[in-house]
Amino acid sequence: MQRAGQNHRSGMTLLELLLVMMILGMVLGTGVGIFASLDFGKRQARGYVKNALRSAQNSAIHRQAPARIHIDRERGVLTAEAMQVVGTWRFEGQSLAGALGLGGVLSGGARFVEDGFLGDGLYLSGVAGTQAEIPVQTDPAFDFRAGFSIECALRRGGTGGGQAVVVGNIAGLDVGNDGRLRGWFIPRIVEKGEQKPGGRVLVESEPGLARPDEWLRVRLEYDRSALTLTADGVPVASLDETAEVWDLDLPMLLSGKGFPFEGTLDDLVIACVVASDEVPLPETVRFGADTPSDVWFAAGGGLDPARHAAPVVLTLEYEDGQRESLFVGAYGTVDG
DSSP: OOOTTOOOOOSOOHHHHHHHHHHHHHHHHHHHHHHHHOOHHHHHHHHHHHHHHHHHHHHHHHHTSOEEEEEETTTTEEEEEEEEEEEEEOOTTSOOOOTTSOOOEEETTOEEESOSSSSOEEEEEOSTTOEEEEOGGGOTTOOOTTOEEEEEEEEEOTTOOEEEEEETTTEEEEEOTTSOEEEEEOBEEEETTEEEEOOOEEEEOOTTSSOTTOEEEEEEEEOSSEEEEEETTEEEEEEEOOOOBOOOOSOEEESOSSSOOEEEEEEEEEEEEEEOOOEEOOTTEEEOTTSOSEEEEOTTSSBOTTTOSSOEEEEEEETTSOEEEEEEOTTSOEEO
16 A cells, blocks of 8 residues: 555656756856866966966075076076075084085195184185185085075285185186185087087176275175176176086185185085976967066065066967966066
8 A cells, every 4th residue: 555645756757857968968068168268278378487487486585595587488488597505614613514514624724713704714824735625526416507606705814815715616706916806617618519618707806805804795696697796795796698607526625726815714605506497388378579588586585676677577479369468576476
């Protein structure tokens, strides 16, 4: 006997099934239409560029060091580059041990002194054979090819000069007998299809900058755009240059063999430019001709005011003729 109201239907009627299929078809059809209207080439390209810019800005903020985005318009690729500290020597505890684990040996009349720039320092007598030797060539992080910086505090002794810092015989800081500062590196050149070291690329200051018995903070920076020498934070010499740096395969010397340095060194910091993998745009997208080849971020994350007097505009052009702009503001913010 059946109970009143009991439902024994185990499925849908044909009419109900047709109705459900019609509704699903409408929903799916609408979804496919929306999905097809999305241009993932445009979204992908815009996302790549914005992410690269923000990554470079974050690097400048967190490392407190310059960073840049290099844009190859012809090939449609971006590369992020940033300075990364690979070694520091502050000679505290009267030791050559570096902050990242690299030590060294003293020879001749090299000795530690208490009156350094910040605490202890390293005194070099200017006599041949007096130096500190640090085996930086054993650490793969010391790769100068894409750029580098050498920064230290130095106090010139007496009236002479000398090679204060020589990194692997491919880059260095010198002080002239007249008190001028020099910075240099060895470029990689191609001659008759063969790679070889070229002649020194050199910048130097006016005489008298390094005064005897006075501390001076010196920085030599090369970013594959310019070789720049600064003293106490003020640029004193610069040269436009783009060559790759020759390979580092020798130790770093504090006081060079050919022209020994007389004076005291302290707070030595070596950094190298680290580059990301290339990020290509989709094939249907290209950079506009008005897009700059480089976007520079200063330490702290804002646009470098020495290179960008106004906000930077990057233009993306699509194969359907549309154009889109991305803006980088003075504080490094990315909009668009």
